[in-house]
Amino acid sequence: MSYPHLLGSMFTLLRQEKVLQVRGVLALLMFAAFNIFWSALVLPLTAPPYDFSHTAIGAFGLVGTLGALVAVRAGQWADDGYGQRTSIAALLILLLAWGPLSLMAWSLWALVLGIVLLDLGGQALHVTNQSLIVRTRPEAHSRLIGLYMLFYAVGSGLGAISTTATYARTGWQGVCLLGASVSVLALVFWYATRHVAFVVSSSSLTGKSTECLAHK
Numbered sequence: 743m744s745y746p747h748l749l750g751s752m753f754t755l756l757r758q759e760k761v762l763q764v765r766g767v768l769a770l771l772m773f774a775a776f777n778i779f780w781s782a783l784v785l786p787l788t789a790p791p792y793d794f795s796h797t798a799i800g801a802f803g804l805v806g807t808l809g810a811l812v813a814v815r816a817g818q819w820a821d822d823g824y825g826q827r828t829s830i831a832a833l834l835i836l837l838l839a840w841g842p843l844s845l846m847a848w849s850l851w852a853l854v855l856g857i858v859l860l861d862l863g864g865q866a867l868h869v870t871n872q873s874l875i876v877r878t879r880p881e882a883h884s885r886l887i888g889l890y891m892l893f894y895a896v897g898s899g900l901g902a903i904s905t906t907a908t909y910a911r912t913g914w915q916g917v918c919l920l921g922a923s924v925s926v927l928a929l930v931f932w933y934a935t936r937h938v939a940f941v942v943s944s945s946s947l948t949g950k951s952t953e954c955l956a957h958k
Contacts (some may be wrong), residue, residue, distance in 0.1 A: 747766055752885050759886070761878050764935045765871040766890055768829070770897035771928035775836060777901030778921040779843065779860060782909045786846070805854050809862030816866035820873035828870045833932055836863030837884050837925040844918035 756762060783802070787794045816828045836859075874885050880949030901924075908916045 752889055755879070755882060755885055758891050759875075759878055760938050762875050762886060763888060765939050766893035766932075767931060768867065768928055769871055769898075770892060770893040771924055771931065772836065772864050773880075773894050773897035774901035774904075775895045775921050775924045775928070776860070776864050777925065778905040778917060779900050779907075781892040781902040782914070782917045784892060785909050786914050793866050802853070802857055806857045806861035809858045809860070810865040813862055813865035813869055817869040817873050820870040824868050825874045828866060829932055832863045832866035832870065833925065833929045834863070836867065837922060837929060839863060840918050840922040840925065843921070846914060 753925065770792075782798065784799050786792070787799050799831055813832075816832065819825075819828045839856045839859035841856070842852040843860070845852035846856075855911075872887065876883050879886060903916055904920060908920045913921075
């Protein structure tokens with residue numbers, strides 16, 4: 743397959759695969775929420791009363807790995823047919839994270855808790871998205887993930903741009919309100935699209951494809 747033909751096939755996949763479209767938008771919103779937090783965090787922590795170095799601020803990212811490690815299980819649950827349940831759980835955790843994050847001015851422990859929840863919810867949704875997308879067309883695994891990451895890039899960029907402007911106008915509380923609003927939008931979008939059907943290739947089990955409804 744020539745390179746132009748390969749690129750054309752990716753646009754065809756994007757147009758045809760409803761699961762990719764839905765999960766891509768969820769990823770866009772989730773990564774926007776992620777970057778709303780991480781892009782703004784350095785602004786209050788480098789100012790008084792904290793005056794943290796960039797190295798110290800970067801250490802907060804290590805805290806998030808705790809949530810990411812737990813989120814690995816989400817992929818296994820999605821593979822077992824519980825993709826929608828892990829999705830709603832992840833989105834709720836993502837939304838709840840903004841509560842303790844908004845309390846940073848009163849407690850850095852609240853910030854730590856919020857980071858763990860944010861990474862847990864975000865990574866669980868990320869893993870679930872990829873599991874559901876790949877199951878639609880396993881033979882197009884690389885192209886599907888490549889298209890999915892386009893949504894990731896757009897969401898990350900929008901989150902970074904919006905949070906800088908928001909912090910300049912309304913400070914940390916405005917950033918948290920923005921992040922929570924995007925998380926609510928992701929929840930609403932998930933609810934509106936939760937009955938999207940997808941085709942699961944079960945050739946390894948039955949030798950044919952079976953159409954399923956992602957309702958579990």
